[in-house]
Amino acid sequence: MPRTIHMSAEHHRLVTAAVAGAEAETSGEIVTIVTDVSDSYREVAFAWASIAAFAALTAIAFFPAFYQRLYEAMMGGWTYDYAPGQWLGIAAAFAALKWVGVFALLQWRPLRLALTPGGIKARRVRARALKLFRVSAEARTAGKTGILLYLSLRERRADIVADEAIAARVSPEIWGEAMAVLIEHVRHDRAGVGMAEAVTRMGAVLAEHFPRGSENPNELPDRLIEL
Numbered sequence: 001m002p003r004t005i006h007m008s009a010e011h012h013r014l015v016t017a018a019v020a021g022a023e024a025e026t027s028g029e030i031v032t033i034v035t036d037v038s039d040s041y042r043e044v045a046f047a048w049a050s051i052a053a054f055a056a057l058t059a060i061a062f063f064p065a066f067y068q069r070l071y072e073a074m075m076g077g078w079t080y081d082y083a084p085g086q087w088l089g090i091a092a093a094f095a096a097l098k099w100v101g102v103f104a105l106l107q108w109r110p111l112r113l114a115l116t117p118g119g120i121k122a123r124r125v126r127a128r129a130l131k132l133f134r135v136s137a138e139a140r141t142a143g144k145t146g147i148l149l150y151l152s153l154r155e156r157r158a159d160i161v162a163d164e165a166i167a168a169r170v171s172p173e174i175w176g177e178a179m180a181v182l183i184e185h186v187r188h189d190r191a192g193v194g195m196a197e198a199v200t201r202m203g204a205v206l207a208e209h210f211p212r213g214s215e216n217p218n219e220l221p222d223r224l225i226e227l
Contacts, residue, residue, distance in 0.1 A: 006034050011192020015224040018196035022203020027210045028145045029220040031137045035227040037154040039124040044116045045106035053099035060091045121155045129159035141219045158182050169209045178202050
């Protein structure tokens with residue numbers, strides 16, 4: 001199965017050039033990663049399906065006469081004298097059908113993402129960024145000055161994770177400007193431009209705290225990594 005391309009070749013060159021330019025002024029090492037989505041959010045489908053089923057049972061409990069007429073209409077207009085246990089079984093079947101229907105509908109990922117709370121998306125993007133940072137940048141430079149810029153396109157969220165030496169000197173709030181410009185470009189479908197501008201701003205911060213020394217080996221790849 002061919003790999004999905006998230007960024008054009010032009011945007012790859014733009015981000016790579018921005019990383020090289022930023023690192024020319026600092027001993028810091030910037031890694032850039034872009035991915036389509038950070039999580040499957042499968043449990044969101046279970047949650048919404050369960051909510052729909054519970055709502056269906058609640059509606060039947062509050063408006064039993066309406067649902068009894070609806071059921072009789074579905075059965076061709078025949079009226080039955082159902083025992084309470086039979087009605088309970090019908091209500092349970094209706095709720096089960098509601099659950100299955102909503103769960104099947106939410107297998108369409110764009111809808112599942114749209115119904116995923118923002119807080120959950122932010123936490124999943126952060127968790128994926130941390131995981132990728134550990135394998136791509138953490139403690140992989142001599143001065144522990146690696147930093148990851150991570151973008152998850154479908155959530156339209158990004159994160160910056162810094163290695164030990166950078167985190168000790170630069171508070172997370174300092175990266176706010178870089179994050180803001182990146183997300184603004186992502187909202188206008190200019191993710192590559194946004195990543196390049198964010199890298200430039202990150203480079204300026206790194207140059208202030210970690211200026212380039214007499215030896216400045218390129219310890220981490222400059223190229224944009226797609227997952």
